[in-house]
Amino acid sequence: MSTLTPAQGSPLNELRFVSLFDAGRGYAFPCDSAGHVDMDALSGRALQNYFYARTCIGREFCHPVVQTVGH
Numbered sequence: 001m002s003t004l005t006p007a008q009g010s011p012l013n014e015l016r017f018v019s020l021f022d023a024g025r026g027y028a029f030p031c032d033s034a035g036h037v038d039m040d041a042l043s044g045r046a047l048q049n050y051f052y053a054r055t056c057i058g059r060e061f062c063h064p065v066v067q068t069v070g071h
Contacts, residue, residue: 012070017053017061026061027053035066 015035019025027049031037039047053061 012068013066014069015064016067017057017064020060020062028067031066033066033068035064 013031014028015031017027029037
């Protein structure tokens with residue numbers, strides 16, 4: 001996953017899709033505190049992965065959760 005540098009004093013959040021079957025596998029995307037991902041800021045590959053993870057909720061991945069990863 002790509003890492004974004006948060007603005008001064010603002011936390012970095014990730015929307016995380018965790019695998020239902022393979023511990024440690026999943027996807028994480030930068031998002032705001034409500035879980036909204038700026039799709040325009042994602043690379044082509046990351047955008048494909050984001051759509052894939054969303055499509056596979058309940059089949060390959062748990063429902064996504066927002067997690068604060070730093071500030």
